[in-house]
Amino acid sequence: MSQKPTNINTELARERNRAAAERTLMAWIRTCLSLISFGFGIDRIFYAIEKTSVGENIDPFHLSRIVGLAFISIGTGAMMLAALDHRRELKRILKEDYLYVPRTSLSFVVSVCLVLVGAFAFIGILIKANS
Numbered sequence: 001m002s003q004k005p006t007n008i009n010t011e012l013a014r015e016r017n018r019a020a021a022e023r024t025l026m027a028w029i030r031t032c033l034s035l036i037s038f039g040f041g042i043d044r045i046f047y048a049i050e051k052t053s054v055g056e057n058i059d060p061f062h063l064s065r066i067v068g069l070a071f072i073s074i075g076t077g078a079m080m081l082a083a084l085d086h087r088r089e090l091k092r093i094l095k096e097d098y099l100y101v102p103r104t105s106l107s108f109v110v111s112v113c114l115v116l117v118g119a120f121a122f123i124g125i126l127i128k129a130n131s
Contacts, residue, residue: 014093021089028082028106032075039071063124070117078110 046064085106092098 017093018090021086021093024089025082025086028078028086031110032079032082035075035078036072039068039073039075041068042071043068063121067117067121067124070120074110074113074117077113078106081106081109 043065046068092101
């Protein structure tokens with residue numbers, strides 16, 4: 001026989017927090033898969049252009065491989081961090097003395113990484129265009 005909760009409001013609040021954590025993890029999974037797919041797509045498109053007759057007349061753009069791999073790395077790293085954050089959040093929800101603890105936003109970290117990759121790609125394209 002199941003034990004009746006001591007406070008139904010507390011138990012329902014925990015369930016809402018758990019469900020919110022699940023939705024957050026699913027959103028991160030979608031975001032990370034998009035990043036990985038975008039990185040893979042960049043790499044494959046430039047590889048295909050390089051291998052065609054059109055690509056023989058164009059100076060190969062080697063930065064595309066680095067940018068593609070950077071997107072894949074950011075997506076994979078964010079996926080691992082989101083999974084760890086989700087696990088930690090579920091453990092915190094189970095504690096009886098659940099307290100808010102400020103922490104670094106995973107979204108902020110991913111956005112800074114994407115800004116750095118974008119700046120690197122922009123500078124690389126600018127240097128390539130001027131040479």
